[in-house]
Amino acid sequence: MKGLKNLIIIIAALAVLAGCAKATPTPTPLPPTPTPAPTLAPTPTPAPVEKTIVIGFTASQTGKYNAESKEQIQGLNLWAEHLSAAGGIKIGNTVVKVKFKFYDDESTKERVQELYTRLITEDKVDFLISPYSSGLAAAAAVLAEQYSKIMIVTGAASDDIFAKGYKFVYQIYTPASRYLTGAIDMLGKVDPAAKKIAFVYEKEKFSTDVVNFAKEYAANKGYEIVLFEGYESGTTDFAPFINKIVAAAPDAILGGGHFADGSTFAKQLYEKKVPAKLVSILVAPALPEFAEIGEAAFQITGPSQWEPQAQYNEEAAKKAGIPWYGPSVKEFVEAYKSKYGYEPGYHAAGGYAAGLVLQKAIEDAKSLEPDKIKAALEKMDIMTFYGRIKFDTAQFYGKQIGHEMVYLQWQKDASGKLVKQVVWPEEGRSAPLIYPRKLE
Amino acid sequence: MGVFLASLVDGLMLGFVYGLAAMGLSLIWGVMQVINLAHGPFIALGMFSVYYLGVKAGLTPYGALIFALFFGLLAGIITYFVAVHRVLDAPHLTTLLATFSVNLMIIGLGTVIFTTTPRAVDIKLPSVSLGAVSIPATRFVAAFFALLSAAGLYLFLYGTKLGKSVRAVAMNRAAAELMGINTVQVLAFSFGLGTMLAMIAGGLIATLFPFTILSGSVYELKSFVICVLGGLGNPAGALVGGIILGLLEGGTSAFIPVSWVPVIEFALLVLILLVRPKGLLGG
Numbered sequence: 001m002k003g004l005k006n007l008i009i010i011i012a013a014l015a016v017l018a019g020c021a022k023a024t025p026t027p028t029p030l031p032p033t034p035t036p037a038p039t040l041a042p043t044p045t046p047a048p049v050e051k052t053i054v055i056g057f058t059a060s061q062t063g064k065y066n067a068e069s070k071e072q073i074q075g076l077n078l079w080a081e082h083l084s085a086a087g088g089i090k091i092g093n094t095v096v097k098v099k100f101k102f103y104d105d106e107s108t109k110e111r112v113q114e115l116y117t118r119l120i121t122e123d124k125v126d127f128l129i130s131p132y133s134s135g136l137a138a139a140a141a142v143l144a145e146q147y148s149k150i151m152i153v154t155g156a157a158s159d160d161i162f163a164k165g166y167k168f169v170y171q172i173y174t175p176a177s178r179y180l181t182g183a184i185d186m187l188g189k190v191d192p193a194a195k196k197i198a199f200v201y202e203k204e205k206f207s208t209d210v211v212n213f214a215k216e217y218a219a220n221k222g223y224e225i226v227l228f229e230g231y232e233s234g235t236t237d238f239a240p241f242i243n244k245i246v247a248a249a250p251d252a253i254l255g256g257g258h259f260a261d262g263s264t265f266a267k268q269l270y271e272k273k274v275p276a277k278l279v280s281i282l283v284a285p286a287l288p289e290f291a292e293i294g295e296a297a298f299q300i301t302g303p304s305q306w307e308p309q310a311q312y313n314e315e316a317a318k319k320a321g322i323p324w325y326g327p328s329v330k331e332f333v334e335a336y337k338s339k340y341g342y343e344p345g346y347h348a349a350g351g352y353a354a355g356l357v358l359q360k361a362i363e364d365a366k367s368l369e370p371d372k373i374k375a376a377l378e379k380m381d382i383m384t385f386y387g388r389i390k391f392d393t394a395q396f397y398g399k400q401i402g403h404e405m406v407y408l409q410w411q412k413d414a415s416g417k418l419v420k421q422v423v424w425p426e427e428g429r430s431a432p433l434i435y436p437r438k439l440e
Numbered sequence: 441m442g443v444f445l446a447s448l449v450d451g452l453m454l455g456f457v458y459g460l461a462a463m464g465l466s467l468i469w470g471v472m473q474v475i476n477l478a479h480g481p482f483i484a485l486g487m488f489s490v491y492y493l494g495v496k497a498g499l500t501p502y503g504a505l506i507f508a509l510f511f512g513l514l515a516g517i518i519t520y521f522v523a524v525h526r527v528l529d530a531p532h533l534t535t536l537l538a539t540f541s542v543n544l545m546i547i548g549l550g551t552v553i554f555t556t557t558p559r560a561v562d563i564k565l566p567s568v569s570l571g572a573v574s575i576p577a578t579r580f581v582a583a584f585f586a587l588l589s590a591a592g593l594y595l596f597l598y599g600t601k602l603g604k605s606v607r608a609v610a611m612n613r614a615a616a617e618l619m620g621i622n623t624v625q626v627l628a629f630s631f632g633l634g635t636m637l638a639m640i641a642g643g644l645i646a647t648l649f650p651f652t653i654l655s656g657s658v659y660e661l662k663s664f665v666i667c668v669l670g671g672l673g674n675p676a677g678a679l680v681g682g683i684i685l686g687l688l689e690g691g692t693s694a695f696i697p698v699s700w701v702p703v704i705e706f707a708l709l710v711l712i713l714l715v716r717p718k719g720l721l722g723g
Contacts, residue, residue, distance in 0.1 A: 062551055062556065064556065064654075066555060067555075067556070067557045229697055230699065231698060232699055234658065236648075236649035236650060236651070236655070236658075237450075237454065239446075239447065239575075240450070240689070240690070240694065243443045243447050243573050243694065244443060246443070246573050247442065247443045259558065260558040260650060260652070263558070263650065264650050267560065267650070271567055271576040272575070273567055273574045292562075293560060293562065294562050
């Protein structure tokens with residue numbers, strides 16, 4: 001009967017584990033980071049009226065999105081710092097200052113639901129910014145909609161959030177449906193003879209959305225999909241997938257998910273000497289830490305929402321016939337570097353852009369009334385350091401339709417150091433694509 | 441066929457490492473009937489010791505394993521006296537909670553110190569070609585070390601006086617005490633030994649896959665499955681269970697979507713519990 005007893009103990013152990021995972025202590029509110037410095041506004045007119053708005057959000061300070069969320073929040077903090085240094089948002093005789101209220105969501109949906117409710121009902125914040133990742137942002141969007149609070153969604157590329165008829169949620173990222181289609185265009189351009197594509201992706205909302213759209217796009221272009229298989233979040237051993245990929249002999253491998261699994265996948269593709277000519281992986285290659293996998297990073301491509309080499313400037317804005325707004329790419333990159341000590345990636349840029357879009361909307365609305373700000377967001381069509389921003393106002397209300405992806409590839413500079421180069425679209429590239437991948 | 445063979449070898453190599461991790465859990469249960477819920481975090485600490493000593497401090501990753509060994513032994517002995525010793529004879533739930541709180545502490549401190557940014561130990565070893573498929577040599581080396589550690593444990597348990605004491609305490613603590621064995625020391629040492637095995641397994645896993653402080657829990661869960669397969673409290677069974685699990689993962693994944701593999705694993709677990717609840721090698 002010892003065996004049975006053991007089983008009961010194991011079940012009890014698992015139950016304890018599960019129980020404890022849920023019973024987390026109440027969040028300790030963190031001090032809002034940007035305290036607006038007192039500014040001496042040199043206005044001759046009577047002293048301006050000062051108003052403070054509170055922007056609420058959650059940060060994934062712990063849990064699996066810790067790395068990406070940190071970048072996003074750093075970008076957002078930099079925006080608040082710049083705004084504060086500029087003296088706030090001026091609407092007529094009113095100066096609007098910004099305060100943050102945020103909690104740690106532990107990278108879980110449950111916490112996001114609890115905490116956004118708390119931000120809205122108890123902390124009475126004025127505007128919301130989404131947490132990082134499509135899954136968490138979708139959970140937050142439900143609440144923003146329910147309580148009619150304007151929320152800027154950044155760090156989330158899901159299309160689904162905007163297929164539900166929400167009227168208060170606005171997306172900063174290029175949606176998933178347009179994430180990997182560029183890689184397929186790129187493949188078609190450099191190698192019209194390539195015919196076979198393998199998709200290996202993380203079974204999670206965002207990545208699944210991306211590959212489903214990309215698969216359809218590829219199939220329409222006449223590609224043969226030789227493998228289409230998902231892996232669980234948190235997978236570290238890709239050997240079974242890679243063995244299957246080798247058997248299917250694709251020209252290109254597309255897929256991935258988030259940072260940890262994407263970089264592992266790339267590393268193991270290298271170790272197992274997989275001879276695919278093009279490898280394009282979501283999220284991971286865009287982060288500077290991707291270089292830590294060394295030689296394995298070389299020649300890997302990936303889509304990115306934004307890169308420091310991006311060619312967005314006033315000239316590009318003029319060409320597109322839209323107004324330019326906010327800092328230049330260089331100003332943003334330099335400011336971020338001097339504050340945090342390293343170059344920003346797109347998560348950081350997305351964080352900054354979320355603040356910037358809200359700022360622009362308030363300026364355009366010349367009011368803090370939600371209806372007027374909504375109208376300003378609907379009308380918005382601007383170019384920023386982060387790219388173009390324009391929201392769908394029709395069927396997929398709030399979805400990003402202005403912003404475009406860039407594709408980068410890890411290449412080597414003259415000294416043999418790994419560097420990111422923008423390789424697509426061709427007109428904005430900083431180096432030509434290395435194709436096919438060379439195996440040593 | 442090439443895919444199947446390569447997957448099988450991949451799985452087998454991993455199986456040795458899984459088995460090693462499970463041996464630690466099994467040993468502690470066998471000696472003191474404590475399910476060590478801090479097993480996963482100790483596996484993760486093994487990963488980090490290889491990362492910091494092997495990569496950051498400049499020892500080679502495999503050299504760092506020697507230090508992980510001593511560090512694991514020490515950490516286990518300390519954990520025993522801090523968290524386990526006083527509740528040893530209390531109901532099982534108490535020891536579960538005690539070791540679970542150690543788990544929470546290590547994870548909590550680890551998140552603060554190491555953050556949850558993934559780390560990887562980059563080892564440059566050639567790959568071994570198996571038809572069209574290559575298998576990284578790191579897997580063979582990891583399997584070799586796992587086997588070496590398992591053999592070492594057996595030599596220790598059956599060839600040394602202290603090892604005999606450990607077995608004696610496992611069989612009958614009261615009788616062992618009457619024979620003049622200092623059971624407290626032996627229990628503490630056994631807990632250290634179990635932790636040490638977890639750390640070595642963690643260190644070996646770190647040479648294969650990237651990891652964070654949270655990574656240990658996956659292997660802890662696998663260890664539970666393996667222990668049931670092989671028979672809880674029987675370290676040899678754990679090694680066999682590990683190999684079976686590894687082969688199963690490798691063998692099946694070539695034919696079915698990989699996410700279905702756990703379904704088969706757990707179905708087997710249920711089957712074993714029904715047919716042979718003491719495990720394959722359980723006495």
